[in-house]
Amino acid sequence: MCGIVGLLNKPGRAPQARDIERMKAAIRHRGPDAEGTFVDAEAGVGLGHLRLAIVDLSEAGKQPMRSASGRFVIVLNGEIYNFRDIRRALDAERVTQWRGSSDTEVLLAAIEAWGLEAALKRCEGMFAFALWDQRERELSLARDRFGEKPLFVGRTPEGLAFASQLAGVLTAPGFSGDGDPEAIDQFLALSYIPEPRTPFRNVWKLPAGAFARMRPGDVELSPVFYWRASDAALTAHRESLAARAREADIIAQIEQRLQTVIANQMLADVPLGAFLSGGLDSSLVVALMQQASAVPVKTYTIGFAEKEFDESSYAKAVAAHLGTDHTEVILSAQDALDLVPELPTIYDEPFADSSQLPTYLVSRVARQSVTVALTGDAGDEIFGGYNRHMIAARFGRHLTATPHALRSLAGSAMRSLAGSKLMEAGARAAGLDKRVRSLGEKTAKLSAMLEQKDEISFYASLIRRDNNLTEANVLPPQTLKLQERAKAAGFTMAESMMLLDVLGYLPGDVLTKVDRASMAVALETRVPFLDHKLFELTWRLPIGAKIRNGATKQVIRTLLEKHAPRHLFERPKAGFGVPISQWLRGPLRPWLMDLVSSFKREETRHARAADEAVAALNAGDRTIHHFLWNIAMLESWKRRYRTPVAAAA
Numbered sequence: 001m002c003g004i005v006g007l008l009n010k011p012g013r014a015p016q017a018r019d020i021e022r023m024k025a026a027i028r029h030r031g032p033d034a035e036g037t038f039v040d041a042e043a044g045v046g047l048g049h050l051r052l053a054i055v056d057l058s059e060a061g062k063q064p065m066r067s068a069s070g071r072f073v074i075v076l077n078g079e080i081y082n083f084r085d086i087r088r089a090l091d092a093e094r095v096t097q098w099r100g101s102s103d104t105e106v107l108l109a110a111i112e113a114w115g116l117e118a119a120l121k122r123c124e125g126m127f128a129f130a131l132w133d134q135r136e137r138e139l140s141l142a143r144d145r146f147g148e149k150p151l152f153v154g155r156t157p158e159g160l161a162f163a164s165q166l167a168g169v170l171t172a173p174g175f176s177g178d179g180d181p182e183a184i185d186q187f188l189a190l191s192y193i194p195e196p197r198t199p200f201r202n203v204w205k206l207p208a209g210a211f212a213r214m215r216p217g218d219v220e221l222s223p224v225f226y227w228r229a230s231d232a233a234l235t236a237h238r239e240s241l242a243a244r245a246r247e248a249d250i251i252a253q254i255e256q257r258l259q260t261v262i263a264n265q266m267l268a269d270v271p272l273g274a275f276l277s278g279g280l281d282s283s284l285v286v287a288l289m290q291q292a293s294a295v296p297v298k299t300y301t302i303g304f305a306e307k308e309f310d311e312s313s314y315a316k317a318v319a320a321h322l323g324t325d326h327t328e329v330i331l332s333a334q335d336a337l338d339l340v341p342e343l344p345t346i347y348d349e350p351f352a353d354s355s356q357l358p359t360y361l362v363s364r365v366a367r368q369s370v371t372v373a374l375t376g377d378a379g380d381e382i383f384g385g386y387n388r389h390m391i392a393a394r395f396g397r398h399l400t401a402t403p404h405a406l407r408s409l410a411g412s413a414m415r416s417l418a419g420s421k422l423m424e425a426g427a428r429a430a431g432l433d434k435r436v437r438s439l440g441e442k443t444a445k446l447s448a449m450l451e452q453k454d455e456i457s458f459y460a461s462l463i464r465r466d467n468n469l470t471e472a473n474v475l476p477p478q479t480l481k482l483q484e485r486a487k488a489a490g491f492t493m494a495e496s497m498m499l500l501d502v503l504g505y506l507p508g509d510v511l512t513k514v515d516r517a518s519m520a521v522a523l524e525t526r527v528p529f530l531d532h533k534l535f536e537l538t539w540r541l542p543i544g545a546k547i548r549n550g551a552t553k554q555v556i557r558t559l560l561e562k563h564a565p566r567h568l569f570e571r572p573k574a575g576f577g578v579p580i581s582q583w584l585r586g587p588l589r590p591w592l593m594d595l596v597s598s599f600k601r602e603e604t605r606h607a608r609a610a611d612e613a614v615a616a617l618n619a620g621d622r623t624i625h626h627f628l629w630n631i632a633m634l635e636s637w638k639r640r641y642r643t644p645v646a647a648a649a
Contacts, residue, residue, distance in 0.1 A: 002063070003030030003519075004106070004151075005073040005168045006130050008139050009159040010217050015039055016045035018316045019173045024048045024425075026348075030077070030519045038073050038132075042161065044216040045132050045139060049060070049075040052522050054402040056269050060100025065434045066095050067108040071135050072400075073310040075106045077164050078127030078149045079526070081264040086110050086122060116140055120211060120226045124264075125530060128206070130162060133568060145197065145207030145227045146378070147507030148513060154203035155219050165516070169203055170641060178202045188606065189464050190205050191352040193507040194476055196221075199350055208507050218636040227532065229502045230482055234489050236539035241490075254537050255559050262288045262374070263530045270371035276324070277292035277361055278314025280556045280569055281379030285528055287322055287563035289374060290483040297323040300366040300373070302358060306579050314571070321564050329365050336361065336578050337587060342632065344640035346520045352633035353509050353579045358515040367521040377510055378529040381501045382538050383553045384546040387460040389494045393547040396493035398457065424455045443623075454593075456483055459497050463505060465626035468506045469609035474563075478513060493541050502535075513553075513585030581625040585617060592628060595635040602638075 005023035007015040020037050028035075031050025032064025038047040049063040064075050080086070083103035088098055096109040103125075110119035113133065124149035133142040141162060143151050154169040162173030169175060177200040187193045195205040206212060210223035240250075266272060266289060274286050276299040282556045289297045299319050312328050319326035336357045343351075346360060366373050380386050384393070452458050459476050479500065486496045511527075518525040528534075538546075541555070549556050560569060584592050596614060600607040610631060616624040 002052055002075075002077045002162040003027040003168070004077045004128065004130055005048040005161075005163040006075065007046040007156075007172065008216060008218070009042075009044035009161065011044060011047075013040035013044055013158050014032075015044060015370045016173075017046070019245055020046045022171050022173075023161070023163060023168045024050055026162060026171045027165045029522060032522050035149055036062055036063060036064050037251070038075075040132070042133075043134075043137055046268065047073060047130055047132060052371070052524060052526055054079065054270055054520075061102040061104065063104060064104075065104050065108060067112050069112060071133065072108055072111060073132045073134065074104060074108055076107065076127060077131040077151075078125060078129070078144065079103060079434060079524075080107055080125040080127060080269075081261070081639050082122075082124040082643075083107070087519060089122075095636050101307050112531060114454040116142070116211060116218060116228050117224075124533070126526070126530070128164065128454060130343070137215060140211055141206055141214070142211035143206045145209045146229070146502070146511070147513050147516070148530060150512070151206040152198065152203055153206060153212075153221050154200070159216065160214065160219060162429050165348050165544045166198060166203065166639075169312045170348075179303060181373065182472075184603070185470055186352045186474060187352070188627065189472040189474045190508070191465050191467045191626065191630055191633075192359075192512060194474075194504050196223075198308070207215065222567055229535065230485070230499060230533065232503075233499055234485060236536045237489055237491070237495075240540035243540075245540060247541060249450060250537060250540050251555055251558060254534065254555060256533045257531065257537060257645065258284075258444075259288055259292070261528045261534060263292050263623040265374055266292060266530055267520075267527045268372045271298070271369060272372040272374075273300060273366055273370040274374040274378065275299070275326075275366065276301050276315045276319055276326070277376070278311050278318050278569070280315075280553055280560060281376030281529070282315075282576060283318045283376070283569055284556050284560045285374055285376045286318070286324060288528075289326060289558060290322045291563070295325055298366075298370055299324040299326045300362055301326070301328050302362045303328065304358075304366060305330065305332050306551075306582075308463075311578055312360075314568070318564060318568050319605050321568060327369070328364060329361075330362060333579070333583070333587075337583065340588070340591075341636075343362070344636045347516045347633075347637075348641070349512075349633050350637045351516070353513050354578055354626075354632040356513050356517060357578050359513055359521060363518045363523050363525070367523040371521070371525065372524045373518070374526045374528060375531070377514055377525075377527045378506060379553065381498060381506045381510075381554050382529050382535060384494065384498055384543065384555075385553045386497075386501070388459070388497055389441055390550065391462075391545055391551050392458070392494035392497050393492065393543055394550060396455075396548050399450075399458065400493075400598065443638070455493050455496065456480065459500055464631065467613075467624060467627060468611070469612060469627060470606060475500075492542050580629055581622050583623050584628055588590055588632075595632045596628070597636045598638075602635075 009015050017037055017039050028050055031052045033053040034051040036049045047064045065072050066073050083106040087106045090109050090113060120142060126144045128143045128149040128151040150164055152169050154168050156172050157174040161169050183193050183197040183199055183259050195207050204221050207223050209227040210225045211222050212221050230316055276282050276286050276298060286299055301315035303310040316328055339357055360550040452461050464474055476543045503520050514525050546554055596610050600610050613624050614629050
């Protein structure tokens with residue numbers, strides 16, 4: 001895991017080494033072990049690398065790295081998990097002699113032997129890299145299939161700048177941000193800015209599963225996709241219908257593939273462990289890790305003094321059963337509160353999923369004894385784990401069959417109750433407050449969904465975090481076309497939602513959160529569920545094999561039951577959160593109100609929505625905190641980077 005930066009200047013404008021050094025300094029936390037710089041002044045190219053050494057700790061693994069012929073120079077962030085298999089294939093073709101044992105050298109050799117796109121299609125891993133072709137005078141940027149590793153590209157007066165994090169681009173020579181109000185609106189609704197957008201019109205995220213070729217003088221990004229999750233899912237679904245494979249056979253293949261993936265991801269030349277929340281996903285990952293390990297796997301969890309948000313006892317029970325070397329740290333609310341001022345630096349783009357706090361804290365705990373940690377992230381997106389998936393699977397047909405006027409009436413009635421004291425009292429009387437976390441918030445989501453007219457609007461209402469206070473379009477432009485293809489293929493509403501989550505929420509929220517939190521403490525995280533062959537296998541299963549009898553992630557439950565008794569993991573889904581709502585009404589209130597005032601001055605088009613949200617918070621509404629946290633994180637980010645972004649055009 002590393003950080004990369006670079007410049008591709010216009011002809012005649014030579015980059016300076018000091019410019020690359022300044023860009024590296026902005027993201028130095030990503031690679032504390034070594035660094036390097038390459039500059040071709042005549043061509044107008046500069047590359048910078050910051051290394052967190054994981055595989056081949058010798059000098060042979062240093063970057064920027066030249067290919068054996070000297071034609072290519074690369075800076076790579078990430079890991080190619082199957083590089084040993086690729087190396088054996090190259091050896092069989094007798095195309096190279098090796099200088100070291102790093103995956104970077106293997107990737108370079110594969111590109112030289114097979115070409116960029118063919119090499120990308122054979123790679124299994126998480127990565128973002130820049131490749132300079134000295135013969136063709138061409139720079140290529142590439143990103144892994146699911147978007148685990150980030151890559152930002154920005155236009156400057158000199159040409160183009162790129163970096164693993166936005167802060168690297170912001171420090172490029174001459175860069176001036178052109179604020180994008182539409183991107184900010186999406187952030188206020190989603191808590192993140194979906195790719196390819198950023199807070200600036202002149203900075204983009206290279207999309208997941210894509211590469212782009214550029215020459216000196218180019219000032220735009222034209223991605224080419226070598227893999228798309230939507231294409232893979234539709235193809236797997238179609239082939240499954242034709243083959244009529246048995247569910248049990250596919251689940252057996254999923255188990256075998258997951259075992260292979262985890263074995264590959266456990267390869268490292270540094271200490272390795274895993275995050276363990278006690279939930280289904282991380283428990284299965286740890287169980288398979290322990291099965292493959294001759295010694296107890298190091299596992300980590302954090303808990304909170306607030307019982308409503310503390311799941312450490314579940315993780316402790318799973319760890320004891322599996323026999324891991326478990327570390328548990330119980331944090332006070334103050335520990336998390338103390339971190340709040342640091343969030344704009346850790347997340348150097350607007351980001352407001354409040355689980356960013358515990359994710360950073362558990363990363364900090366793990367980094368004290370390991371350099372690599374496997375996680376259970378993406379299990380929800382791949383196997384159908386969110387409440388929206390379950391609602392769509394159980395009630396999708398009924399929702400579309402019920403007249404909109406009737407649904408809307410029911411939704412309005414539910415909305416008036418969501419978060420109210422009357423509802424809280426009723427929930428306590430029925431015992432729902434103990435069985436369902438954030439009941440008021442979930443009720444508000446459901447009421448908003450019922451008021452929508454079609455499937456696309458159902459999904460949009462369920463992923464919004466602004467209680468529909470803004471007019472932001474939260475869906476990417478390709479959504480309608482994708483929905484048409486999904487319907488033609490016979491996808492259910494739940495399957496369409498799962499695919500949209502993989503394309504939007506997964507890279508925009510989940511993977512961004514984990515990458516920034518872990519890299520802030522120089523910890524590499526690996527995500528076994530994000531293997532494209534595993535993904536394709538899961539899409540050979542019908543939705544009924546994933547969500548059944550009101551229970552999500554049936555495949556994971558089936559596999560985990562082989563390693564742990566059901567009572568250790570069968571409980572309502574809770575998530576990974578902190579009591580933001582309570583904090584915003586309590587210790588964070590002065591801080592919040594100061595930031596809301598700034599927001600209203602700068603974002604005049606949303607001033608009324610901000611006032612309504614504060615009034616709802618004052619009235620005891622427990623569903624509005626997401627929008628207010630979004631406001632606070634946006635304004636904190638602006639103050640940190642002193643960048644006037646979102647003035648209405």
